[in-house]
Amino acid sequence: GKPRVVVVGGGAGGATAARYIAKDSKGEIDVTLIEPTRMYYTCFFSNLYLGGFKEISDIGHTYGGLAAGGVNVVHDWAVGVDRDAKTVALAGGGSVPYDKLILSPGIDFVDGAVEGWDLSAQNAMPHAYKAGSQSELLKAQLKAMPQGGTFAMVAPPNPYRCPPGPYERVSMVAHFLKQNNPTAKIIVADPKEKFSKMALFQEGWNNHYAGMVDWVGSDFGGGEVSVDPGAMTLTIDGEVTNVDVCNVIPAMKAGRIAELAGVTDGNWAPVNAADMSTKADADIYVLGDASQQGDMPKSGFSANSQAKVCANAVRGALTGSKVFPAKFSNTCWSLIAPNDGVKVGATYEATQEKIAKVDGFISATGETSDVRKATYEESEGWYTGITTDMMG
Numbered sequence: 001g002k003p004r005v006v007v008v009g010g011g012a013g014g015a016t017a018a019r020y021i022a023k024d025s026k027g028e029i030d031v032t033l034i035e036p037t038r039m040y041y042t043c044f045f046s047n048l049y050l051g052g053f054k055e056i057s058d059i060g061h062t063y064g065g066l067a068a069g070g071v072n073v074v075h076d077w078a079v080g081v082d083r084d085a086k087t088v089a090l091a092g093g094g095s096v097p098y099d100k101l102i103l104s105p106g107i108d109f110v111d112g113a114v115e116g117w118d119l120s121a122q123n124a125m126p127h128a129y130k131a132g133s134q135s136e137l138l139k140a141q142l143k144a145m146p147q148g149g150t151f152a153m154v155a156p157p158n159p160y161r162c163p164p165g166p167y168e169r170v171s172m173v174a175h176f177l178k179q180n181n182p183t184a185k186i187i188v189a190d191p192k193e194k195f196s197k198m199a200l201f202q203e204g205w206n207n208h209y210a211g212m213v214d215w216v217g218s219d220f221g222g223g224e225v226s227v228d229p230g231a232m233t234l235t236i237d238g239e240v241t242n243v244d245v246c247n248v249i250p251a252m253k254a255g256r257i258a259e260l261a262g263v264t265d266g267n268w269a270p271v272n273a274a275d276m277s278t279k280a281d282a283d284i285y286v287l288g289d290a291s292q293q294g295d296m297p298k299s300g301f302s303a304n305s306q307a308k309v310c311a312n313a314v315r316g317a318l319t320g321s322k323v324f325p326a327k328f329s330n331t332c333w334s335l336i337a338p339n340d341g342v343k344v345g346a347t348y349e350a351t352q353e354k355i356a357k358v359d360g361f362i363s364a365t366g367e368t369s370d371v372r373k374a375t376y377e378e379s380e381g382w383y384t385g386i387t388t389d390m391m392g
């Protein structure tokens with residue numbers, strides 16, 4: 001029969017890989033995508049939803065386009081991988097055979113990463129680091145804050161999904177509060193000394209939200225953090241603060257199925273840069289956030305870029321089609337205030353050892369409002385482009 005590719009996870013990495021393999025192999029390869037949700041909410045632009053720039057429906061995407069493109073979409077959880085039999089077990093029972101298996105499950109949280117918090121507390125203190133109901137919950141809590149109340153964030157340690165994500169979120173929350181609750185305060189407890197685009201965010205917070213954002217980095221004790229979801233308190237270095245909303249973003253690791261497949265080493269799955277195959281198993285590939293690949297940040301743009309390299313290599317391995325040298329790129333845009341967009345990005349190549357950065361760029365502080373507006377508009381074009389590239 002035809003060669004079989006199974007893809008686990010229909011997000012930025014998995015949906016792209018499934019779509020490209022089905023499209024480019026023109027029916028020569030059977031492609032099955034295993035994804036539990038019927039609607040994929042992008043984390044990208046979920047901060048803009050918090051800020052009031054998008055509706056939740058704007059960031060939700062169905063799998064009908066992939067199915068129409070020839071991908072066999074199975075809405076279920078993958079719960080195990082038998083590497084000898086080459087099958088993936090489904091939560092609903094049964095198993096799916098593969099010749100090549102691509103895992104792009106995104107992230108899970110490291111147990112015990114923030115003292116006082118675990119998944120059972122995610123309603124009292126949402127992470128909103130997987131989009132959808134968690135994003136809606138955080139927005140509802142933001143809207144319900146009393147006048148002059150306190151919004152707290154516990155930021156994650158490196159490495160984590162979307163390096164500028166927490167700080168874009170602070171900006172979007174500040175924008176919402178400036179409009180609706182101007183005497184409210186934002187506290188950020190951060191285990192890091194510095195963060196992505198720090199100078200740009202701090203410039204923006206001073207310009208747009210003066211006096212509202214109190215960022216406490218590890219230099220100042222932000223590393224010593226605990227929360228009490230029952231009492232709604234945040235404790236930094238022994239000092240207890242009552243908070244109205246507490247967005248806890250814990251330390252991250254590869255989505256659990258990567259660990260169950262036995263392709264992780266520590267928190268992440270090491271891969272070969274040329275094709276995204278794992279170091280542990282040449283027939284299992286890991287894309288996106290779950291992979292440990294080298295210099296690329298964990299972003300949707302990166303996952304999509306890695307997926308195309310992987311799709312080309314997998315197709316070549318199964319059908320003998322031409323395989324092109326691996327090239328990758330990434331840009332992370334962030335919105336600080338209306339029409340005030342900034343970006344950071346780079347191009348990459350595959351070396352023996354890792355995905356290695358070739359060249360990069362970053363927005364400058366003090367740019368004109370025209371430049372910042374153009375940067376924001378670029379991000380809108382990117383969003384339409386990547387979601388179409390993923391979902392068809």
Ligand code: FAD
Pocket residue numbers: 008009010011012013014034035036037040042043044045046047076077078079104105106107128129130161162165166169255256257287288289290298299300301302303331332333
């Ligand atoms: P995901 O896109 O998370 O997809 C994983 C999928 O796997 C999910 O649909 C999940 O349901 C499924 N899955 C998990 N386990 C299983 C299983 N066992 N069986 C079956 N399916 C499973 N990136 C950007 O490029 N630009 C941005 O502006 C940006 N902004 C962001 C803002 C925020 C607030 C956050 C949190 C992230 C942002 N990102 C951004 C990062 C981006 O969302 C991720 O890097 C990207 O989604 C990673 O793609 P992925 O395929 O690895 O995982």
